[in-house]
Amino acid sequence: MQTNSLKSFDSLSIVTEKNGDSTESFTEDLPAKPDWGLLSVSGRRITEQKVAALHQVLERHRGDRQLVLLQDFPDPDALSCAWTYKLIAEQYDIRCEIVYAGMLSHQENIALVKLTGLPVQRWTPQMLREKIALYQSCAFVDNQGTTTQLLDVVQQANLPIVLMVDHHSPQCDLHPEFTDIRPQVRATATIFTQYLQAGLLRFDTSNSEHLKCATALMHGLRSDTNRLMQAQEEDFLAAAYLSRFNDAQLLNAVLQASRSKRVMDVIERSLRNRILRNNFSIAGVGYLRYDDRDAIPQAADFLVTEENVHTAVVYGIVHDEDEDLEVVVGSLRTSKLTLDPDEFIKEAFGQDAQGRFFGGGRSMAGGFEIPMGFLSGFNESADYTRIKWEVFDFQIKQKLLRLVNPEDGLMHTA
């Protein structure tokens, strides 16, 4: 059956190129008929090829129990896409567990999960180790394994990687059975919406789970495109399709989630500490609790709105009390089209001893994490704690300013 359907797809895709109308191609085998809406012919073509391949892979894994692994700090794009994937996979009798190892720390993400009943769980690497034998395969959505602590466990257990769908720059040497990485697309939600349109799953307005999932996708799409400000044609077309199912009241409730006082305090510190050089705004915010880590990108979002600023970088030392670990965490936001956050961060901070970069990015946004190693951990002495921050603060500024102000050698090592 499968080979037949692939053949028919292959032959029909040739027809597609001639007459530009591909609605009839590989529909027989898919769970639902395509509904392309306004999607362009080239958009359809990429999606059709990917969806035919994905359909095959899912057929091959029929009946699997599968893990969907998210980055340690999942955002709305990741959460909504993982949910969509889970619903798609259910049609192939694949049961998915969506897991992340870090923290849901942005107030909107917490609201999204609570209000939609989004099926996501927090698993530590230890929990994953204990349960991994129950699973036959895994998938990465909106990440490529480089931003989750769970990757090591999956690799040690040799769990087959079935799928990787993402819009960050390619960054790994894993070889999933199915890969769809499109850095030019603004949100993974756009890619998954195209899968829905291609017929992998037909959302039904009388199914409340579908409505909630579509609303989550709309939120993911909006939040990765700065409320559609940076959206491109494909993203708008995806949003147009989702609008048929979007629950505006629910989306509004998610967006109404308010910031905690501690997040406000970090934003205040970033304002107070920022330095402005060549249209860059750079701010160190000192120590933060693990739970408040998401205040860093929120502060960067805020600083980039200042007049004459095109790029903001905010960083701080995040203290994980459970593990007594410390790590420097930073976020970059830019509105400058010619600045590639991925390149900028890799260039600024370089690689660790294993050759891994400290961070990277996608269009308009990036992040980094620098482990503090031997210097990590709480110290009773306030002086020591202050000096430690100053050393890291100085070093990070020095590395950033080398790129911001190349000729001016602003920071001299005294």
Ligand SMILES: [Mn+2]
């Ligand atoms: Mn994303």
